[in-house]
């Protein structure tokens with residue numbers, strides 16, 4: 106049966122070619138560290154990549170291949186590579202695509218550990234990262250140079266949900282030099298909402314810890330791109346530089362999570378819109394960031410590139426700054442005070458003191474991460490309970 110033109114969930118369920126020899130409906134968990142060769146000649150041929158087949162579980166495993174094939178299709182890429190975590194995906198990709206003396210142009214609003222890796226660690230290896238306001242075309246043009254190898258962005262950005270026009274950014278970068286890799290972290294959207302490769306990005310990265318798995322019970326990551334790029338990341342960034350390939354047990358759970366991604370995302374999006382609309386009416390709230398709100402700065406771009414859905418993340422600034430934001434975060438009862446996102450459980454966190462603590466006070470200000478900003482991952486609970494919970498927490502201020 107051809108699976109190329111099916112809908113999103115049909116692809117999420119049937120999107121791979123792995124068949125179990127015993128006819129199991131579900132791809133088994135191949136708990137093996139290595140694979141048997143018929144002969145030395147066969148082993149040599151596999152190592153030389155002359156014969157297809159598995160070698161060692163740091164490079165691939167049938168349970169993992171099933172998830173990779175499905176994710177490649179869902180993101181509209183030729184191939185995918187799954188990793189132990191989102192940071193595993195990011196570091197393996199960057200180590201593969203950059204060398205000493207080369208440069209990265211990155212948006213200044215990024216997940217805290219990505220920022221820390223770019224700002225404090227890559228510099229030790231002779232890689233310069235220019236942090237810019239990616240929504241500003243002039244800043245992007247001015248930052249590009251013959252040394253630029255990567256343009257890196259998140260949209261919506263973590264934690265303030267800033268929207269960047271992927272198509273425009275990729276065009277500017279590729280007009281300057283078609284070899285520049287435009288990398289988009291699509292964690293906040295999932296491919297159900299946004300497919301950056303279709304908009305001109307070269308590489309898509311996810312923390313699959315979040316929506317792709319969706320159940321808050323593992324760490325996982327994925328990179329999707331053309332087959333050559335994925336092969337390079339597998340052989341360099343994963344095999345030799347990080348060893349960060351995903352174990353089969355995790356792959357099995359991600360495969361299971363993907364089957365309900367569409368229906369989970371629909372619920373996350375519907376509930377997040379309700380929460381955002383409630384927050385707009387709340388007098389304890391100074392500012393609400395949700396791309397689905399018409400007054401969000403990036404709303405028109407989001408409408409286009411996110412297919413009219415806006416995700417499950419809502420951020421808001423509590424009047425009175427950090428101390429008052431802490432009261433809200435400490436007072437919720439249905440929501441849980443924890444970092445991470447994209448789980449069934451609603452999660453609340455304070456970026457300035459948690460996920461974005463690698464930023465200095467000045468860097469937080471430049472990146473528009475206010476001291477009173479709360480990041481709220483709207484879960485799958487009934488939205489009226491989530492809103493009532495926020496209401497009682499605001500009453501504690």
Ligand SMILES: Cc1ncc(COP(=O)(O)O)c(C=O)c1O
Pocket residue numbers: 190191192193216219259263290292293311312313314324325326445
């Ligand atoms: C946007 C984004 N990218 C990457 C990561 C890193 O993913 P992981 O925690 O799976 O390593 C996170 C984690 O929160 C994230 O929010």
